[in-house]
Amino acid sequence: MNYPYIEEFRHSLVEWFHQEKRDLPWRRTSDPYKIWVSEVMLQQTRVDTVIPYYNRFLDKYPTLQSLAYAPQEELLKMWEGLGYYSRARNLQAGVKEVVEKYDAIVPDTRHDISKLKGIGPYTAGAILSIAYNKPEHAVDGNVMRVLSRVLHITEDIAVPKTKKVFEEAVDALIDEDYPGDFNQALMDLGAMICTPTSPKCLLCPVRDYCTAFQEGDADQLPIKSKKTKTKKVKFDVFVAIDKEGKYLVEKRKEEGLLANMWQFPMIELNENANSIESFQHNYNVIILEKADDKDLNFKHIFSHLTWELNCIFVQVEQQSTLPNDALFLAMDSIQALPMPVPMLKIMNVLN
DNA sequence: GACTCGTGGCC
DNA sequence: TGGCCAAGAGT
Structure with missing residues (x-):
């Protein structure tokens, strides 16, 4: 995408987000810890599934300190049914490290926050952009789907190396004034408009900048190779x-x-x-x-x-x-x- | 880089 | 019904 369309794309996307964003529990706080908890729970997990777990979890563990030293059996009980249980253990390990090594302040640089257990490239960018307003990419499945269509990227997103293409794209596109809103806008657009099947292109705020819409093949993207049987x-x-x-x-x-x-x-x-x-x-x-x-x-x-x-x-x-x-x-x-x-x-x- | 790691919803 | 998925990270 070339200037000046990047700026128009940004503005249309963020403006749409301000109008249409979903009212979610973790969007009613700026506490980095609570945003951290939400991002971990949301890994590979649907929003509707996470909401009740998120509310119960923060009712039980409202602070970093309260989670850091919780009994592991109690912690797992709070996570029961949510799946991917190593997330809970890694989250607690990361939280404990923040309490003990960072004086209970969640690090605000990618370098430091990425060292914490359970925080990979996506979660690091999500926390930094949403909680700290840092212009960091946060590339998840939604972002790859949306940008594969907008920029007509046809590389296989099942290949790990492909993610770098999208991270560089976000680096070029991100709104440095509203990085958190920009990242969340891409995700909400992917969840509400630019869906995996039957994308609602006629309702899309950025269809004027979308190559796949122009080509008429949005429903063919992204390219994703198949998995093996269980x-x-x-x-x-x-x-x-x-x-x-x-x-x-x-x-x-x-x-x-x-x-x-x-x-x-x-x-x-x-x-x-x-x-x-x-x-x-x-x-x-x-x-x-x-x-x-x-x-x-x-x-x-x-x-x-x-x-x-x-x-x-x-x-x-x-x-x-x-x-x-x-x-x-x-x-x-x-x-x-x-x-x-x-x-x-x-x-x-x-x- | 390929596997492992949960669950519930959808068509 | 079986396959595919949904805001990934660890090994």
């Missing part, structure tokens, strides 16, 4: 209750999928193994009775794999010590633990 993994899930009416639960490993979340014991189904024997052996219990009348069998689809879960409801007796991170707990105690959605589905059946 793998399937089968488990038997043992919902085991003892004589006191307590259920056997265990804490997952501290790294990887659903790290540190709680679950009913799961035995992966292999061709050469008996899951019932494995369960009794691994957890030092014997099955007294199996409830064949109950039946719960369902799939849970993650972004990169699918669980096929078959629940087995049993009464058990403990024979010796349980493995680490496994214990029998009463139902109301289990409900205070952070559990992933597939386990919450099982919990619902028990109530």
